[in-house]
Structures are given as C-alpha cells and as structure tokens.
Amino acid sequence: xxxxxxxxxxxxxxxxxxxxxxxxxxxxxxxxxxxxxxxxxxxxxxxxxxxxxxxxxxxxxxxxxxxxxxxxxxxxxxxxxxxxxxxxxxxxxxxxxxxxxxxxxxxxxxxxxxxxxxxxxxxxxxxxxxxxxxxxxxxxxxxxxxxxxxxxxxxxxxxxxxxxxxxxxxxxxxxxxxxxxxxxxxxxxxxxxxxxxxxxxxxxxxxxxxxxxxxxxxxxxxxxxxxxxxxxxxxxxxxxxxxxxxxxxxxxxxxxxxxxxxxxxxxxxxxxxxxxxxxxxxxxxxxxxxxxxxxxxxxxxxxxxxxxxxxxxxxxxxxxxxxxxxxxxxxxxxxxxxxxx
Amino acid sequence: xxxxxxxxxxxxxxxxxxxxxxxxxxxxxxxxxxxxxxxxxxxxxxxxxxxxxxxxxxxxxxxxxxxxxxxxxxxxxxxxxxxxxxxxxxxxxxxxxxxxxxxxxxxxxxxxxxxxxxxxxxxxxxxxxxxxxxxxxxxxxxxxxxxxxxxxxxxxxxxxxxxxxxxxxxxxxxxxxxxxxxxxxxxxxxxxxxxxxxxxxxxxxxxxxxxxxxxxxxxxxxxxxxxxxxxxxxxxxxxxxxxxxxxxxxxxxxxxxxxxxxxxxxxxxxxxxxxxxxxxxxxxxxxxxxxxxxxxxxxxxxxxxxxxxxxxxxxxxxxxxxxxxxxxxxxxxxxxxxxxxxxxxxxxxxxxxxxxxxxxxxxxxxxxxxxxxxxxxxxxxxxxxxxxxxxxxxxxxxxxxxxxxxxxxxxxxxxxxxxxxxxxxxxxxxxxxxxxxxxxxxxxxxxxx
Numbered sequence: 001x002x003x004x005x006x007x008x009x010x011x012x013x014x015x016x017x018x019x020x021x022x023x024x025x026x027x028x029x030x031x032x033x034x035x036x037x038x039x040x041x042x043x044x045x046x047x048x049x050x051x052x053x054x055x056x057x058x059x060x061x062x063x064x065x066x067x068x069x070x071x072x073x074x075x076x077x078x079x080x081x082x083x084x085x086x087x088x089x090x091x092x093x094x095x096x097x098x099x100x101x102x103x104x105x106x107x108x109x110x111x112x113x114x115x116x117x118x119x120x121x122x123x124x125x126x127x128x129x130x131x132x133x134x135x136x137x138x139x140x141x142x143x144x145x146x147x148x149x150x151x152x153x154x155x156x157x158x159x160x161x162x163x164x165x166x167x168x169x170x171x172x173x174x175x176x177x178x179x180x181x182x183x184x185x186x187x188x189x190x191x192x193x194x195x196x197x198x199x200x201x202x203x204x205x206x207x208x209x210x211x212x213x214x215x216x217x218x219x220x221x222x223x224x225x226x227x228x229x230x231x232x233x234x235x236x237x238x239x240x241x242x243x244x245x246x247x248x249x250x251x252x253x254x255x256x257x258x259x260x261x262x263x264x265x266x267x268x269x270x271x272x273x274x275x276x277x278x279x280x281x282x283x284x285x286x287x288x289x290x291x292x293x294x295x296x297x298x299x300x301x302x303x304x305x306x307x308x309x310x311x312x313x314x315x316x317x318x319x320x321x322x323x324x325x326x327x328x329x330x331x332x333x334x335x336x337x338x339x340x341x
Numbered sequence: 342x343x344x345x346x347x348x349x350x351x352x353x354x355x356x357x358x359x360x361x362x363x364x365x366x367x368x369x370x371x372x373x374x375x376x377x378x379x380x381x382x383x384x385x386x387x388x389x390x391x392x393x394x395x396x397x398x399x400x401x402x403x404x405x406x407x408x409x410x411x412x413x414x415x416x417x418x419x420x421x422x423x424x425x426x427x428x429x430x431x432x433x434x435x436x437x438x439x440x441x442x443x444x445x446x447x448x449x450x451x452x453x454x455x456x457x458x459x460x461x462x463x464x465x466x467x468x469x470x471x472x473x474x475x476x477x478x479x480x481x482x483x484x485x486x487x488x489x490x491x492x493x494x495x496x497x498x499x500x501x502x503x504x505x506x507x508x509x510x511x512x513x514x515x516x517x518x519x520x521x522x523x524x525x526x527x528x529x530x531x532x533x534x535x536x537x538x539x540x541x542x543x544x545x546x547x548x549x550x551x552x553x554x555x556x557x558x559x560x561x562x563x564x565x566x567x568x569x570x571x572x573x574x575x576x577x578x579x580x581x582x583x584x585x586x587x588x589x590x591x592x593x594x595x596x597x598x599x600x601x602x603x604x605x606x607x608x609x610x611x612x613x614x615x616x617x618x619x620x621x622x623x624x625x626x627x628x629x630x631x632x633x634x635x636x637x638x639x640x641x642x643x644x645x646x647x648x649x650x651x652x653x654x655x656x657x658x659x660x661x662x663x664x665x666x667x668x669x670x671x672x673x674x675x676x677x678x679x680x681x682x683x684x685x686x687x688x689x690x691x692x693x694x695x696x697x698x699x700x701x702x703x704x705x706x707x708x709x710x711x712x713x714x715x716x717x718x719x720x721x722x723x724x725x726x727x728x729x730x731x732x733x734x735x736x737x738x739x740x741x742x743x744x745x746x747x748x749x750x751x752x753x754x755x756x757x758x759x760x761x762x763x764x765x766x767x768x769x770x771x772x773x774x775x776x777x778x779x780x781x782x783x784x785x786x787x788x789x790x
Contacts, residue, residue, distance in 0.1 A: 065473070068750065072500040074473045093783070161622065162614030178616040179562055179764065266757050267562055282444060283753040284473075 053297070060085050060290035078287075085291035097276060098292075102299075105272045108187065109252045109303075115192045117245055120199025125233075127200065128207045145197035153261030156190040160262070179267045187259045187270050191252070199244045206240025207233065246307055253300045273299070395477060400687040401429050402694060405446065406461035408437045411711035421697055428690040430459075439463050439564075450475035450682065458685040459694055462505055462678050464496035465746050465756075470680065471499035472750040477681040477688055479503045484696060492743050493716040497678040499748075504680055507716040508699050509707075511675030512739040513558075513572060513663055514732065516627060516635045516645070520657040524549060530661035534601060537634055537664050538610065544633055555610040557626065558636035560602065561619055562764045567746060567756045568673045570763045572636070572663060574598030575744040576670030581759065581784070582747035588784035590777045597666060599766055599773050606767050616768060628652040636663060638675065642732050643712055660732045662739060672739040673746060676714065714740070751787050758783040 063085065064078035089098050127138045144152065159165045160176035167173050176186040210233065218228050234241075256278065259270040265279065273296045281289035404418065414432060422429045433456075435442040443466060449457045450473070462470060470476050481503050486494050493507035517530050525544045531537035541555035558572070559565035574581060579594025589595065605611050612618070618626060620638070627635045628645050630653040648655045663670035679698060681691045697703060704715040708726060714736055720726050721737035749755040758780060766776035 068472060072472055072750075074750065076474075162617050173613065175614055175617050178768070180768075264561075264563060266760060268761075279753075279757070282440065283751065284447070 056290045057294055059286055060294050061287070063285075063287045065284050081287060085287045086295070088288065089291060089295065097271070098273075100268060101271045101273050101276050104184070104270060105253060105255070105296075105299075107184065108191065108255055108272065109249055111188050112191045112195070112252055113245060113248050115188070116196045116199050116248055117241070119192065119196040120244070121203050121237075121241070123196060123200030124203035124207055124237075125229075127204050141200060142197050144194050145201070147194070149194065149257045150261050152190065152194050153258050156186065156193075157262050160186050177263055179263070179269050181269060183263045183267060183269045187262060190262055191255070191258055194258070195248060195251070199241075199248060202240050202244035202247075203237055206237040209240075210236045242311055246304065249307065250300055250304060253296070253303065396479075396483070396681075396688045396692050398687040399428055399690045401427075401431065402458035402685070402687050402690050403431050403433050403456065404459045404461070404694070405433045405435060405449075405457045407439065407442045408434050410437075411713075413707065413710040416710075417698065417703055417707065420703075421694060425690075425693075428687070428693070430694055433457065446470075447475075450684065453684045455682075455684050455686050457682045458687065458691045460505075460680045460682055461508070462680050464493075464507075464674060464676050464678060465752050467497055467505055467678060467680075468499050468748045468750050469752055471502075471504040475683050476504040477683050477685075479506065479681065479692065479695075483692060484699070488701075488718060489699075489716045490718050490737070490740050492674055492740055492745070493676060493678075496674060496676065496745055497680075505678030506680075506695050506699050507676060508679050508695075508704075509676045509713045510716045510740050511638055511714050512672040512736060512743045513568070513636050513638060514660040514672065514735055514739055515663050516637050516641065516658055516660055518544075518553075518630075518633050518654065518657055519659045521547070521550060521553065521633060530659070531634075531664050532662070532669055533664050534666055541610065541633055550633075552631065554612040554626075554632050556605055556634040556636075557611055557615060557618070557623055557632055558602070558605075559618065559620060559623060560606065560611070560615050560764070560767045561617060562760050563619065564756060564760075565620060566763050566767070567759045568675075569602060569636070570599065570759055571673045571744060571746050572671060573601045575673070576663065576665035577601070580744070582749065582755075582788055586748075586788055588781050588788060590781040590784070595777055596773060599763065599777060601666065602763070603766050603769075603773055607769065616764075627658075628654055630654050639714055639732060639736055640712065642730070660735045662735060662742075669742070672743045674740065674743040676716070747784075747788070749788050754787050755784060758787065 061081060061083070062078045063081040064076075065074050066079070067075050069075055088094060123141050127134070127141060147155070157177060162173065162175060162177075164176075166176060174182055176182050214232055214236070215228060218232055223231065254274055255272050256274040259267070259272060260275060263270045265271075265275055273292060277289045277292035277296065280286075280292060406414065409415070409432070418430050418432055435445050443463070446457065446460055446462075450470070460470075460476075467476075471478075484503075484506050486503075486506075489507055490510065493510045494503075497503055497505035497507050515530060519530075521544045522528075522530070522540060524547055525540070527540050527543065531540050537556065544550040545553065545555070558569045560569055571581060574595050575598070577594045577598035579592050579598055580589050581595070583589040606615060612626065612631070623635060623637060624641050624644065626632050627637065627641070628651065642660065645652045645658060646655050663672050665671065679695045681688050681695070685691060699716065701717055701719070704717050705720060705723075705726070707713055708715050708720060709729065712730060715721070718737070721733045727733045746752075747755050747759075762771070762776040762780040762783070765771040766773050771779070
C-alpha cells in the first residue's frame with residue numbers, strides 16, 4: 001500500500017523540476033551557479049558549526065592551569081597533552097564516573113524515548129479525532145512542550161519534594177529528589193511529560209497527510225480499527241514518527257537542564273555525560289571538558305548513524321531520491337527538448 | 342583634591358576612635374597624592390611595578406554582585422555616586438545562583454576584560470581567584486582591618502596576602518524552640534550533643550512534642566553538606582584540610598565528627614526527608630513547627646519571627662551556639678568579600694569604593710536594611726542593633742569561633758569530593774571509615790600544592 005501511495009508524488013516533482021529549469025543552460029554552469037549561490041550558506045555553516053567543532057577538538061588535546069608555582073600562583077600557559085585528556089577519562093575514579101554517566105545517558109535515552117513514542121502517538125491519535133472541544137485538548141496537550149525546561153524542572157521539583165503532590169497522591173513517602181534510583185524515575189517522568197507532546201505534534205502532522213480515502217477503502221474492505229491502525233496508520237505515519245524519534249534521541253543524549261534543576265548537579269544517579277563535561281569546564285579543566293564533549297559527540301553520531309541505517313529514518317532521503325530521479329530523467333528531457341527544437 | 346571617604350569611623354567620635362581615624366586619613370591623603378602624581382587619565386599605571394602602584398586610576402567603575410534581593414544596594418550606590426560624580430559606580434547584577442556568578446566572573450577574567458571592577462566574592466572563592474591572578478592584591482595598610490572580626494579577614498587572604506575585604510559575614514547557629522524546652526522544664530539550650538538528645542527525649546514525651554523531629558542540619562548533596570561536615574568535624578576538634586594544606590581525615594576527630602552526622606540520620610534524630618531538604622526546605626520545616634533544634638543561617642531569624650501567619654513558631658524560638666561533642670561546637674563561615682579584578686581600570690576608585698562599602702556607616706545601614714551580618718565587630722555590640730536583631734551577640738560568638746571551609750585553589754573539586762563521600766556515609770551507602778579513607782585519598786591530589 002505504501003508503495004502505491006509513494007508512487008504518486010514523483011510525477012509532480014519532475015514536472016516542477018522541469019518547470020524550474022528553463023532555457024538550455026548546460027549542467028556545468030548550473031553546478032557552478034549552485035555552488036556560488038550556496039557558498040554564503042556554507043561559509044556561515046563552517047563558521048558556526050565547523051569552527052566550534054574543530055576548536056573544541058583542538059582544546060581537548062591541551063591542558064592548562066596544572067599545578068602551582070612557589071608563590072601559590074597557578075602556572076600559566078597551556079601544554080600539549082595529546083590524548084591524555086581522553087585516556088584519563090577511562091581510568092580510576094573518573095572511569096567509574098564516566099561509565100556511570102554513560103549508563104545514565106543511555107538509560108534515559110531508551111526509557112524516555114520509548115515512553116514518549118507510545119504516549120506521543122496516543123496523543124496524536126486523540127488530537128486528530130474530530131470531537132467537541134478538540135481545540136482545547138490540542139492546546140492543553142501542547143502546554144508541557146511550551147514550558148521552558150528549567151521551569152518545568154522546578155515545577156516537578158515541587159511535585160517531587162518530600163511533602164509534595166506526588167507523595168500526597170501516592171500516600172507513601174518516597175524521597176524522589178534524593179540521590180538514588182527513584183531520582184532516575186523522577187527525571188524520566190518529568191522528561192516524558194515534557195516532550196511527549198513533541199512526538200505527538202510531529203506524528204499529528206504525519207497523520208494529517210494520510211488521505212482519508214485510504215482509511216475509507218480499508219473500512220469498506222472490512223478492516224477493524226486495530227487492523228487499520230497497524231496496517232495503514234502506522235506504515236504511513238512511519239517517516240514522520242522516525243524523524244520525531246531521531247530528534248528526541250539526539251536531544252536526550254544531550255540532556256542536562258532537567259536533571260540539573262530537578263535533582264541537582266553531581267548526583268551520581270542522574271549524572272549525564274553533558275553534566276560531567278559541564279563540571280569539568282566549571283572547574284577550569286577546559287581540555288578535559290572538551291574531551292568529554294567530543295566523546296559524547298561521537299556517541300551521538302554513532303547512534304544517529306545506526307538509527308538511520310537500521311530503521312531507515314530518512315531525513316534527507318527525500319531529497320536524495322529526488323535528485324536521483326531528476327538525474328535519471330534529465331537525458332530524456334534533453335532529448336525531448338532537442339526534438340521540439 | 343578629590344573627596345575620599347573616611348575609613349570606618351562614625352562622626353560621633355570618642356577619643357578611642359580618633360587614633361585609627363587619623364592614620365586612616367593620612368593613608369588616604371598619601372594615596373591621593375600618589376595618584377595625582379600619576380596623572381589623572383586612565384591607563385597610566387602599568388603592571389610589573391610594586392603592588393601599591395597598581396592601584397591607580399580614577400574614573401567610573403562597576404560593582405559586580407549576585408542578584409540583590411533586598412533592593413537596598415542601589416541606595417548604597419546612590420550615596421556614593423552623589424559624592425563622586427566623576428567616579429560613579431554602576432552595578433552589574435549576576436544570577437542568583439552562586440555557581441553562575443562564579444562562572445561569569447571567571448569568563449570575564451579569562452578574557453581579561455575590564456568590564457568588571459569590584460567583585461563581590463563568596464568567601465570560598467578567594468583562593469581560586471587569587472591563585473589564578475584574577476585579583477589585585479590589596480596592601481593591608483590601605484584598609485582598616487583591625488575593627489573587623491579576625492575570622493572574616495582570614496577568608497579574604499591567600500598565602501598571607503590580602504586579596505579581598507570582608508563586607509558581609511555569616512555563620513550557622515542553633516535555632517531551638519524555647520517554648521517546648523520550657524514546657525519540658527529545660528532552662529538553657531544544649532551545649533553538647535548528649536544534652537541535645539536528652540532534651541529531645543524529654544520534649545518528645547510531652548503532648549506538644551508529638552511528631553516534632555529532634556534536629557536538622559542540611560545533608561542534601563550540595564554545598565550545604567560540606568558545611569555540615571566542616572561544622573561536625575570542626576566541633577569534634579578536627580579539620581578536613583589542615584593548616585599545612587593536607588587533608589586530615591585519618592584522625593579520630595574527623596571520625597567522631599562524621600559519626601555525629603551519620604548517627605543523627607540513622608537514629609532518626611533528623612527527619613526522614615532530611616536528605617532532600619535544602620536551606621529553604623529546612624526553613625519551611627522549622628517554621629511549620631515540626632522541628633525542635635535546627636542548624637541554620639541567621640537570615641531565618643526575621644522570617645521565622647514574622648507574625649503574618651507564614652510562621653507557626655514566631656516568638657517561640659531562640660538561637661544559641663551550635664552544640665559539640667564535649668562543649669560548644671564550631672560554626673562554619675559564610676559571607677562575601679569585595680575584591681578588585683586584576684584587569685580592571687580605575688583601581689584607586691575601586692579601593693575607595695570598597696572602603697566605602699565596608700565602612701561602618703555602610704555596614705550599619707546595610708545591616709538595618711537587609712539584616713546581612715556585618716564584619717565590623719562593633720556593630721554586634723551596638724545596643725540599637727541588638728535591639729532590632731537579638732541574635733547578634735550569639736552570631737558574633739559563632740563567627741569569632743567559626744572555622745572556614747577548606748582553602749583550596751581547586752575548591753570546586755574539593756567540595757564535590759566532600760559532598761560525595763559524606764553523602765554516601767550519611768545515607769548508609771558507605772561506612773564512616775570507608776568514606777573518610779576514600780575522601781582522604783581523593784583530597785590528597787586535589788590539595789597538593
């Protein structure tokens with residue numbers, strides 16, 4: 001079913017592409033023009049993304065502010081440390097702290113993204129239904145996403161404090177904000193509450209793209225609601241869902257503000273990789289902080305790559321297919337033009 | 342000649358005060374002469390000369406401080422600006438969180454920016470800022486330190502040199518419910534832990550004492566647990582980092598101190614939720630009437646004494662020295678010091694401004710307006726002040742006997758290590774011995790000079 005549906009747009013695309021390229025300008029010239037037109041963008045990207053990444057990597061190879069001189073002053077200047085900042089991360093106490101934070105980061109990513117996906121899809125299905133008060137429901141579902149993370153962190157801290165709402169509802173005293181496993185749960189709950197609407201929103205957009213006729217046809221064929229959800233809704237909403245999940249994963253891997261505000265920094269149970277990098281930087285070990293950040297960067301890149309490879313979440317895929325198709329079509333068009341001329 | 346504020350001395354001078362006033366004026370005059378010799382325009386003084394010569398230049402400056410919640414600071418500055426139109430001070434307010442303030446000051450220092458002139462530093466930052474050469478050394482004869490409480494002056498020094506002038510102070514006190522103690526027939530607050538526990542037992546037998554927790558000191562994993570540990574270990578006669586800068590946790594005193602914190606939690610003397618309560622959480626707990634003894638900062642006094650219904654214990658509590666194992670305990674020093682950024686311009690103005698803010702007139706006005714503890718000893722005995730702030734005599738004694746937190750250039754790492762190990766001991770994840778051994782091992786490299 002997916003293929004039949006996917007088959008329709010290319011025709012329109014090629015038509016658009018054909019219309020956008022008037023006259024007989026040669027391919028080489030077009031490419032040069034494209035490069036020229038894109039160069040300001042590329043320059044800006046190199047400045048705001050390329051340079052910081054490289055500067056961060058360079059920083060991670062240096063160490064400074066080590067040791068005091070005879071008068072108690074910190075020795076000035078930086079020293080090339082090679083990979084020392086990286087190897088130090090995996091040794092001794094710092095190794096334990098790193099693997100603890102690595103575990104926390106991964107745990108948060110897996111648990112929150114799974115829960116958010118389930119809840120987010122549920123929210124989208126509700127938001128899509130036509131019923132009285134739909135606008136109100138849509139708005140209220142989106143409220144958590146609209147609240148700044150630091151503020152929602154504070155809100156949840158009130159809820160989770162010893163005499164707070166959570167314990168009052170549970171009628172059981174759990175010390176949520178104390179360092180321990182329950183703190184992880186608190187962070188997961190707050191994070192899921194905050195970001196499920198994001199997935200809900202993107203999935204809702206995906207749902208609205210599904211033509212009504214497909215559903216009607218299935219209903220006529222006698223498919224039940226569950227069957228329709230599994231066989232029609234899910235496959236058709238999959239591209240939007242995968243992009244939403246990918247974004248969420250990249251976001252959670254960088255999580256800092258929520259656990260920092262809700263539980264606090266330096267808390268073993270909720271310390272993430274960004275929090276360690278932050279701690280290193282705030283204690284003036286910029287080289288070491290950059291090393292942590294670089295490792296996190298590689299981890300995120302790996303996860304993103306695996307995700308795209310295994311699940312085929314195609315963020316740039318449409319564009320790629322599009323260019324492939326146009327390339328395939330171009331000679332045909334050229335010949336046709338020659339014929340008409 | 343520019344007007345220079347007198348050091349400290351009030352107008353109502355007796356013969357006793359005249360001495361320092363005269364010397365102060367002489368110093369000021371000498372300073373002013375040097376400065377006019379240097380020439381009025383900024384940038385005249387280059388570094389590399391003697392430390393006194395670097396305090397040159399006059400003109401507008403900035404005062405960098407954490408968020409001023411009292412709203413009184415601007416009035417203090419207006420007072421200065423009215424008298425010094427050419428050397429006006431502009432306030433730069435940093436975030437409320439001490440750590441964010443430190444971050445921004447460090448950023449300013451690492452870029453060698455002259456945007457910040459006078460820095461309002463937390464007492465524990467002095468070593469780090471001084472060791473990184475971010476502060477201008479202040480010659481000790483340029484400020485009148487003799488009238489300040491000696492413990493506060495120590496916090497502004499690094500390796501015997503003065504880098505910051507104490508402007509406000511702070512120390513922990515024992516808040517106790519005098520109404521409940523009186524009901525139980527106890528006339529004086531406890532001086533030792535044993536007395537405190539027996540007082541608790543007596544009060545908890547009363548019908549009014551039902552559901553009242555015995556004692557609370559902050560043990561949540563923040564800077565507060567470091568303070569609690571310093572106080573507990575100091576009260577037992579020990580220290581975390583000794584006078585020679587080496588960790589001293591392998592002593593019986595350190596063990597006795599930490600045992601107290603761990604025991605108070607384990608034996609149920611502290612509320613069950615103690616590990617989640619921060620400073621404000623502790624205040625709410627005390628104000629709700631559920632606590633008999635509490636270690637807390639002075640700021641709580643006025644708030645807990647409010648009769649607008651926000652506090653159930655208004656008029657029912659008093660303060661005393663912290664108890665210890667064998668007699669009065671030792672409080673920890675808080676507070677703020679004023680320093681001059683090494684990269685600032687107009688350092689002569691900055692020094693005058695620091696003298697103005699730490700002078701008696703300003704400190705008196707500040708105490709009245711904000712109830713922040715002053716650093717001048719005389720204010721603690723001033724009848725007008727003690728009438729308004731009855732806790733001042735207790736606080737003075739607490740500050741006089743107080744111990745500072747470990748002085749370390751890598752203070753951030755030191756306190757994180759202390760927080761981790763002490764928290765593990767208090768929550769029972771580690772034995773006291775194990776936690777102390779681990780902490781001794783961690784602090785060794787961090788405090789290596």
